[in-house]
Amino acid sequence: xxxxDGKKQFLNYLSSIERSQETIxxxxxxxxxxxxxxxxxxxxxxxVEDVTTDDIENYLVWLKEVRNYQPxxxxxxxxxxxxxxxxxxxxxxxERDVALAVExxxxxxxxxxxxxxxxxxxxxxxxxxPLIQTVxxxxxxxxxxxxxCLNLTVDNVNLRKREILIIAGKGNKDRRIPISExxxxxxxxxxKYKRVNTSSQKFFATKKTGMLSAQYVNRVLSDTTKKLGxxxxxxxHIFRHTFASQLVKKEVNLVQIQKLLGHSSLKVTSVxxxxxxxxxxxxxxxx
Numbered sequence: 599x600x601x602x603d604g605k606k607q608f609l610n611y612l613s614s615i616e617r618s619q620e621t622i623x624x625x626x627x628x629x630x631x632x633x634x635x636x637x638x639x640x641x642x643x644x645x646v647e648d649v650t651t652d653d654i655e656n657y658l659v660w661l662k663e664v665r666n667y668q669p670x671x672x673x674x675x676x677x678x679x680x681x682x683x684x685x686x687x688x689x690x691x692x693e694r695d696v697a698l699a700v701e702x703x704x705x706x707x708x709x710x711x712x713x714x715x716x717x718x719x720x721x722x723x724x725x726x727x728p729l730i731q732t733v734x735x736x737x738x739x740x741x742x743x744x745x746x747c748l749n750l751t752v753d754n755v756n757l758r759k760r761e762i763l764i765i766a767g768k769g770n771k772d773r774r775i776p777i778s779e780x781x782x783x784x785x786x787x788x789x790k791y792k793r794v795n796t797s798s799q800k801f802f803a804t805k806k807t808g809m810l811s812a813q814y815v816n817r818v819l820s821d822t823t824k825k826l827g828x829x830x831x832x833x834x835h836i837f838r839h840t841f842a843s844q845l846v847k848k849e850v851n852l853v854q855i856q857k858l859l860g861h862s863s864l865k866v867t868s869v870x871x872x873x874x875x876x877x878x879x880x881x882x883x884x885x
Contacts, residue, residue: 628675669704715844757777757850
């Protein structure tokens with residue numbers, strides 16, 4: 599089977615099992631890159647059954663030495679190839695799964711950046727764009743991903759029930775997030791007095807396009823942190839880390855945090871159980 603035909607059938611399969619569009623696009627890009635690398639290596643068309651373990655390993659080396667990809671990015675590519683070749687083996691396109699023999703790439707555990715409560719309040723107060731100020735307050739008090747927040751519709755935010763419905767979040771899962779006592783008056787005021795008159799169903803809507811982009815939110819955050827003289831890089835996603843970190847600090851049950859964040863497992867949530875040097879110093883001084 600030609601590589602591109604196999605790639606197309608695999609992506610159609612992912613769509614049929616309702617993997618998210620983001621995942622399908624990411625897998626498609628990874629497989630396209632590998633296909634182009636192999637076409638250059640073979641100097642011709644690539645067939646799925648001709649690909650070897652060495653080919654995949656050579657590609658991962660190329661990503662490191664030529665493209666300067668970091669371990670985490672190379673590990674993501676390997677994850678894509680394992681899914682693809684596992685599917686190819688089940689469909690009997692290949693006689694053995696050549697990706698199984700490829701060694702895992704060790705990626706150092708990245709320390710999650712987060713803000714202290716005082717930093718969050720200072721930052722949000724300094725944002726001059728009213729709509730983005732409301733968006734960032736929502737991110738901080740819900741732990742939503744920026745994509746989930748900006749995709750909210752008016753119907754997804756139920757102030758009467760005081761809950762937010764996330765439809766088809768990461769992993770294509772729905773979940774409900776309670777609207778806290780601090781967030782309720784912010785959203786209530788926004789809906790009653792601040793939301794622009796638009797035909798857009800997006801909850802956070804602009805008059806011109808009817809929607810906000812994550813890039814624009816991050817640009818405003820970058821401008822605001824520069825204005826404050828901060829060296830710390832803050833993106834919309836940092837509010838999610840901050841939400842989780844502060845809940846951990848308040849000793850909220852990890853399972854509850856997992857459900858609020860929409861994580862598939864506690865292992866993912868556990869990265870937020872980090873401690874800083876000050877907290878560790880307090881711990882040893884308690885002895």
